[in-house]
Amino acid sequence: xxxxxxxxxxxxxxxxxxxxxxxxxxxxxxxxxxxxxxxxxxxxxxxxxxxxxxxxxxxxxxxxxxxxxxxxxxxxxxxxxxxxxxxxxxxxxxxxxxxxxxxxxxxxxxxxxxxxxxxxxxxxxxxxxxxxxxxxxxxxxxxxxxxxxxxxxxxxxxxxxxxxxxxxxxxxxxxxxxxxxxxxxxxxxxxxxxxxxxxxxxxxxxxxxxxxxxxxxxxxxxxxxxxxxxxxxxxxxxxxxxxxxxxxxxxxxxxxxxxxxxxxxxxxxxxxxxxxxxxxxxxxxxxxxxxxxxxxxxxxxxxxxxxxxxxxxxxxxxxxxxxxxxxxxxxxxxxxxxxxxxxxxxxxxxxxxxxxxxxxxxxxx
Amino acid sequence: xxxxxxxxxxxxxxxxxxxxxxxxxxxxxxxxxxxxxxxxxxxxxxxxxxxxxxxxxxxxxxxxxxxxxxxxxxxxxxxxxxxxxxxxxxxxxxxxxxxxxxxxxxxxxxxxxxxxxxxxxxxxxxxxxxxxxxxxxxxxxxxxxxxxxxxxxxxxxxxxxxxxxxxxxxxxxxxxxxxxxxxxxxxxxxxxxxxxxxxxxxxxxxxxxxxxxxxxxxxxxxxxxxxxxxxxxxxxxxxxxxxxxxxxxxxxxxxxxxxxxxxxxxxxxxxxxxxxxxxxxxxxxxxxxxxxxxxxxxxxxxxxxxxxxxxxxxxxxxxxxxxxxxxxxxxxxxxxxxxxxxxxxxxxxxxxxxxxxxxxxxxxx
Numbered sequence: 001x002x003x004x005x006x007x008x009x010x011x012x013x014x015x016x017x018x019x020x021x022x023x024x025x026x027x028x029x030x031x032x033x034x035x036x037x038x039x040x041x042x043x044x045x046x047x048x049x050x051x052x053x054x055x056x057x058x059x060x061x062x063x064x065x066x067x068x069x070x071x072x073x074x075x076x077x078x079x080x081x082x083x084x085x086x087x088x089x090x091x092x093x094x095x096x097x098x099x100x101x102x103x104x105x106x107x108x109x110x111x112x113x114x115x116x117x118x119x120x121x122x123x124x125x126x127x128x129x130x131x132x133x134x135x136x137x138x139x140x141x142x143x144x145x146x147x148x149x150x151x152x153x154x155x156x157x158x159x160x161x162x163x164x165x166x167x168x169x170x171x172x173x174x175x176x177x178x179x180x181x182x183x184x185x186x187x188x189x190x191x192x193x194x195x196x197x198x199x200x201x202x203x204x205x206x207x208x209x210x211x212x213x214x215x216x217x218x219x220x221x222x223x224x225x226x227x228x229x230x231x232x233x234x235x236x237x238x239x240x241x242x243x244x245x246x247x248x249x250x251x252x253x254x255x256x257x258x259x260x261x262x263x264x265x266x267x268x269x270x271x272x273x274x275x276x277x278x279x280x281x282x283x284x285x286x287x288x289x290x291x292x293x294x295x296x297x298x299x300x301x302x303x304x305x306x307x308x309x310x311x312x313x314x315x316x317x318x319x320x321x322x323x324x325x326x327x328x329x330x331x332x333x334x335x336x337x338x339x340x341x342x343x344x345x346x347x348x349x350x351x352x353x354x355x356x357x358x359x360x361x362x363x364x365x
Numbered sequence: 366x367x368x369x370x371x372x373x374x375x376x377x378x379x380x381x382x383x384x385x386x387x388x389x390x391x392x393x394x395x396x397x398x399x400x401x402x403x404x405x406x407x408x409x410x411x412x413x414x415x416x417x418x419x420x421x422x423x424x425x426x427x428x429x430x431x432x433x434x435x436x437x438x439x440x441x442x443x444x445x446x447x448x449x450x451x452x453x454x455x456x457x458x459x460x461x462x463x464x465x466x467x468x469x470x471x472x473x474x475x476x477x478x479x480x481x482x483x484x485x486x487x488x489x490x491x492x493x494x495x496x497x498x499x500x501x502x503x504x505x506x507x508x509x510x511x512x513x514x515x516x517x518x519x520x521x522x523x524x525x526x527x528x529x530x531x532x533x534x535x536x537x538x539x540x541x542x543x544x545x546x547x548x549x550x551x552x553x554x555x556x557x558x559x560x561x562x563x564x565x566x567x568x569x570x571x572x573x574x575x576x577x578x579x580x581x582x583x584x585x586x587x588x589x590x591x592x593x594x595x596x597x598x599x600x601x602x603x604x605x606x607x608x609x610x611x612x613x614x615x616x617x618x619x620x621x622x623x624x625x626x627x628x629x630x631x632x633x634x635x636x637x638x639x640x641x642x643x644x645x646x647x648x649x650x651x652x653x654x655x656x657x658x659x660x661x662x663x664x665x666x667x668x669x670x671x672x673x674x675x676x677x678x679x680x681x682x683x684x685x686x687x688x689x690x691x692x693x694x695x696x697x698x699x700x701x702x703x704x705x706x707x708x709x710x711x712x713x714x715x716x717x718x719x720x721x722x723x724x725x726x727x728x729x730x
Contacts (some may be wrong), residue, residue, distance in 0.1 A: 005399035034370035082589020202403040204608030224447020243569030
């Protein structure tokens with residue numbers, strides 16, 4: 001039997017075992033071709049079937065209306081940080097960015113590099129170490145705003161917009177760390193982007209979903225081709241050679257997600273995992289101390305907490321590793337413990353961790 | 366026994382079987398971690414060992430001096446087409462581009478988008494359908510040129526610079542389709558870039574090699590971070606999450622290449638493959654007609670030829686497929702047959718094809 005651990009890494013992160021087993025089985029002979037999927041031309045009918053299935057499963061699982069295009073790009077959220085203002089903030093357009101954490105701050109900084117003061121900060125909770133999300137009353141959004149950018153889940157700080165920011169402007173959203181954690185209404189979103197390596201697949205694929213009116217805003221024919229959303233949309237993400245193996249794994253993950261009941265079933269599991277984990281933290285509130293100050297803002301994807309001392313944090317990480325659970329060390333700027341509970345982490349995995357946490361209090365509390 | 370075909374695709378293309386078998390074996394449990402390499406943090410010591418080994422093997426196999434940095438990026442040659450002028454053609458710098466084929470033309474067009482008439486055409490053989498390379502006497506290279514850009518192997522047309530262009534200016538070179546086909550002296554190269562999906566690994570990784578003085582030319586702190594060579598160099602290609610699985614396969618391919626004797630042994634095999642294939646074409650010169658007009662320019666990576674009629678081209682592709690050889694259909698703009706014989710194609714594979722070609726003449730000639 002293959003040795004497998006419980007994987008709480010923040011990304012790249014665990015993937016559903018059946019999606020990997022499928023890849024392993026056909027790694028040398030994909031779809032009867034006598035080749036690995038890595039070795040097949042991106043113009044072949046065998047690869048094309050994978051590409052189309054990945055796109056179709058994205059549409060189906062997310063319930064995307066016809067006026068959205070799905071793109072499969074490279075460069076992660078970082079390249080998207082630049083592509084967004086390069087494509088969308090032309091001709092004097094302005095946008096408001098909500099700064100809620102490490103990644104939101106990077107997105108804002110990169111957009112300012114391109115678009116200067118046409119990129120405005122709608123709100124920031126940096127003074128409070130991003131330990132909560134801004135309230136509706138704190139958002140300053142210009143009447144002339146082309147879009148409001150936000151980060152749906154803050155991987156480092158462990159906050160998540162379970163209700164999206166209150167505004168009538170279209171959203172542009174970095175969903176890298178919580179895309180497809182549940183069904184949601186996309187109609188207010190002009191653009192969604194997500195590095196695959198948390199909830200969807202391996203690193204090296206950036207799922208991008210763009211509404212037609214946002215595509216039309218991209219008058220970017222003077223940009224290098226790779227940076228143009230419109231060109232990728234026109235060529236169905238085959239303008240250049242796509243990251244074929246990454247897209248193949250994405251397809252496997254999405255097909256598995258569909259087989260277990262789609263995003264509704266995944267949401268049920270994610271909510272259960274959150275109840276278990278936050279329930280444990282709150283039950284031992286004198287021992288485990290959450291980083292996030294507002295319970296409503298607590299993320300169901302990344303759960304940050306501290307033990308009474310940094311030494312106990314270290315012991316916790318080490319003992320958990322011995323018990324077969326990895327990836328629990330907190331992000332360097334925050335410290336403590338971070339439990340990342342993306343879609344591929346099962347309720348049973350979290351039950352195992354919670355059992356360990358209860359026991360850890362008994363021995364050290 | 367696993368079903369495998371002989372793969373003559375132009376890219377993505379065949380990979381060494383031992384590199385894939387290694388991946389298959391540890392796909393669910395990499396380096397004893399109990400995780401796939403896809404599931405491991407890019408900041409973990411296990412992934413870091415792969416990353417460092419891929420970099421070190423590149424240095425070792427290519428014999429790179431200390432004043433070169435190796436980068437592992439995304440976006441393929443297409444993104445590099447834009448990054449090169451964005452980083453290097455600042456402050457009034459000019460460059461000369463040699464236009465020798467479909468890809469060289471794209472590189473030039475993208476550079477002109479960014480740098481306008483600071484990008485000049487040193488020579489073009491477009492009027493001759495790129496069926497030969499320009500001669501030294503045809504190159505117009507400005508005294509004020511910061512670099513000469515060329516495409517070392519023209520994948521579509523089947524020409525290859527076995528002797529590099531005659532100039533005393535530094536080279537910037539797209540080596541996507543022939544990197545590591547042999548040892549060579551890199552000292553005149555300021556920058557080399559190569560999409561991995563032909564000679565090195567899966568699509569989604571762009572190997573980039575940059576000389577220190579070229580890094581210093583990159584005063585690009587106003588560019589989105591992902592587009593800055595200097596930042597990637599400073600962060601050892603870990604500024605953002607790299608395409609970890611692609612880099613892992615690259616590592617497997619390079620380790621295999623080292624095990625079989627490195628680039629010297631690979632060159633010997635590539636030259637033998639060329640002799641066999643061009644020998645067959647020349648032996649049946651009344652039947653097989655090469656696309657390239659100058660024998661000295663013939664590529665050892667992509668071999669383009671025509672049969673007497675387009676119908677025979679089709680029959681050839683179909684019968685070859687039945688005989689277990691795929692990827693032989695010529696590029697859409699040229700037609701005929703294209704045999705891509707990258708490093709992973711063995712001498713024996715080419716012997717099989719040549720046997721088929723001889724037999725095909727006997728039956729149809």
